[in-house]
Amino acid sequence: MSEQNKKPLLLQGNEAIVHGALVAGCRFFAGYPITPASEIAEMLSVELPAVGGTFIQMEDEIAGMGAIVGASLAGTKAMTATSGPGFSLIQENLGYACVAEVPCVIVNVMRGGPSTGLPTSPAQGDVQMARWGTHGDHPIVVLAVSTVMDSFTITVKAFNIAEKYRVPVIILSDEVVAHTREAVQLPDAKEVKVLNRIRPSVPPDWYKPYEGDARGVSPMASFGDGYRHHVTGLIHDEMGYPTQNPQEVEKFHKRLSRKITHGFSEIQMTNSYYMDDAELFVIAYGSVARSALRAVQDARKNGVKVGLLQLITLFPFPRRTITPLLKQCKAVLVPEMNSGQISREVQRVNQGRCTVVKHNRIDGKFITSWELYHRINKMIPPA
Amino acid sequence: MTIPAQALRHEYLRHNKTFPHVWCPGCGNGIVMGALLRAIKRLDVSKDEMVLASGIGCSGRMPTYLDFNTLHTTHGRALTFATGVKLANPALNVVAIMGDGDATAIGGNHFIHAARRNLNLTAIIINNSIYGMTGGQYSPTTPFGSQSTTSVYGHIEHAFSISELAVTAGASFVARATVYHADLLDKLLEKAMLKRGFAVVEVISNCHVQYGKRNKLGNAVDMIKSYKDQAITVAKAKKMTPEEREGKITIGILEDRDMPISTEEYRKVQERAAKLKEKA
Structure with missing residues (x-):
């Protein structure tokens, strides 16, 4: 290979x-x-x-x-x-x-x-x-x-x-x-870095399949490993058994959230282009991010201080990366092939700091770099 | 070989925090669970290699109580999860336990395709003709004309025969018993688990609380006894006309055939693919 x-x-x-x-x-x-x-x-x-x-x-x-x-x-x-x-x-x-x-x-x-x-x-x-x-x-x-x-x-x-x-x-x-x-x-x-789930190292009698370590993640035994345990779609306690006890239910939900929040720095991935001196920027993801990059590069040739933040992780929404950029820039363009599903996240994080401009296509057509280039030019504040 | 109930309880019930169980006094589910445990004991299946999957409903709670690798899945989907488990580790003994609504309404598509696919799996369907846990609504096996909380004017749809459905869909082994015929059930479950291929055991069971009461069928004992009167053997059923079989429950082995098993066929696919890859 x-x-x-x-x-x-x-x-x-x-x-x-x-x-x-x-x-x-x-x-x-x-x-x-x-x-x-x-x-x-x-x-x-x-x-x-x-x-x-x-x-x-x-x-x-x-x-x-x-x-x-x-x-x-x-x-x-x-x-x-x-x-x-x-x-x-x-x-x-x-x-x-x-x-x-x-x-x-x-x-x-x-x-x-x-x-x-x-x-x-x-x-x-x-x-x-x-x-x-x-x-x-x-x-x-x-x-x-x-x-x-x-x-x-x-x-x-x-x-x-x-x-x-x-x-x-x-x-x-x-x-x-x-x-x-x-x-x-x-x-x-x-x-290529490949990670595998952590297997339990304790004796089977001590195994608590849903206890969670410091990160909130529990070692995972496979069926057939000798760590017989119960798996259910019901909210469960540390042993995996169904519970309706309010303390246990809350603990369960909080641990599920905690393990993701603890991993934010690793899970939340973005790519930043031309952002250092940007006054305007584009937030894009998926195929639209390609058009956006080209549009930003073309606008840069004309001296427009525009950058691109490409979102790789959409959720958990990478607000830690986005918030400082919303403070840095005057306006942000959010192009999407929908009616504005990420722009509403941007607006939620923005809290009025910066002008959020939506650019949406819902006609089954791809958003081209040409249309984004023109859109960026319209956003340039008058000198 | 008789196995003392206490020995079964000590060996197979979980010792930590799962009781009391959710089943009503007199429920047939306990009889099915006992028969399953006796079959596992007789076949000497290791607890570590045993996987019990279930869907949603009263039957769905059975795995919670048992000391195996247990998997309480979503409504109707037990066989889909079981398929993944079995294919990922064919050495495991995988049994799916389902109810009538679970297996043949919401899970009907999975059930017929599991039968057609013929993985080496065992499916036990406890058929009590009603949705018990949700309060007594009609299921795909509720008889025409009967009462349920969603058919108070009399049920106007016709019931599935789960076993006949399984035979037609291609299952390798199909058998039926009732909770009255516990000895037969023991034997059928043992045969089903030994069977190489998709094996279905339908168990006619009593829900005197949600079905019996509304249809004036008496208490648990009355209902269980009625199965004794209604039951006919496969041999006897063959000699009877469809009219004579009306209202009877045919018990015994309805189908037992040997066909290629997809778990084993897939090993051949893996070998063919690996050889081709080597050549390339």
Whole structure:
């Protein structure tokens, strides 16, 4: 594999996700065919059995999500991939993965919605659904990819976060990233940092599967390891047994949140471009971040002091990075292929400090660098 | 071999913080649980290798009490989680315990596909003809004309035969017992767990609290005794006309066939894929 990786590969985003998953140690995929995510399943159906892993096409996305949670509990790194309509169906067992703290990765290659919507058109309409789609109060990690290379590296990071914090991690791709082909130089698998869940080291009798260490994360035993324990979607105590005791319920919820807040510096990822002297800036994510970067570069050529903050982590929303920039700049442009699902987060963090300008497309068309370039020029305050 | 109940309790019930259980006095779930534990004991399955998955409902609580690797999943989805567990670690013994609404309404799609897929799994369905935990609403096995909290004018839909559904969907082994026929149930569960392939055991059980009372079927004892009168063997059922079989419960092994098992077929896929990869 290492020899092969020395020459660049011409890959589409979906294929790069597969490469990332395999390098990260994913050995189980369960899912259901759906455009524009199907290539991920197709490629994994070829690759996984060759490395001793398992691929299964289930009867629907509900089953796909259930199966990856089961596989992860049996000790295997697992993922599923889907698009809008399937993402609606996975929400039920995604909630289960949140409550039972089962590491797994869910890829949603976004297409136009709601419902069957626009199956082959790009959109970013599932951002708030990724955050709040499954019912009940819960923290969640949502990452967005914008290039083919991202699709590789962020997938590895998604597995690492899932394993380290015992959480499901959602990767939002979109139709543009998924189907764009780019030449990429993938790193040698040996050079990629891969994290694995911590296994219990105490004797089985002492094992408390939901006690949590200082970070709030509990070591995770696999079914069959000798650490017999109970896993449930009910709110549970340290042993995993259902509880309605208010103190235990509150403790449970707080620990789930705490383990994510403790990991903010690692989980919250952004890329900053031309921000040092910026007076204006753009906040963008996914394929739109590519258009935004080009627009910013073009505007810079004209002397416009504009920068770009690309969000890789959408949730937990990286407010620690964004807040100082909102203080630094006069205005921020938030382009999105939806009606404003991240701009509302920006406004929430902004609290009136800086002018927030939305730029939204909901017509199934990609936001081009040209339209953002013009939008940036309109934002320049008169001299 | 009779196994003293106390020995079973000491060996298989969890010793820490899961009791009292949620089941009503006289519930058939306990009989099913006892039969399952006796089957596990007789087959000498290691507790570490035993996985018990359930969905939601009264039956869903069974894993909580038992000292195995236990997995209380979402409503209707026990078989999907069980599929993931079994494929990820085929050495594990995986049993899914479900209710009638759980397995054949909300989980109906998973049930027929699990049967078709033929993984080496055991599915036990406790069929009490009602949604008990939510208060007595009609389920896919509530008989035509009967009373439930959502069919107070009489139920107008027809009931599924869970076992026939499993046979048609392709399960390798399908059997039915009632909670009256505890000895038979022991044997059927043992056979089901030994069976290589997807094995289904349907257990007709009493919910005298939510179903019996509304339909004037008496208390737990009356209902359990009625299964004795209604039960006919598979051999006997074959000689009867459909009209004669009306209102009867056919018990015994309804299907037992050998087919390729997808867990084992997948090992062959892995070998083929690895060989091709080597060549490339």
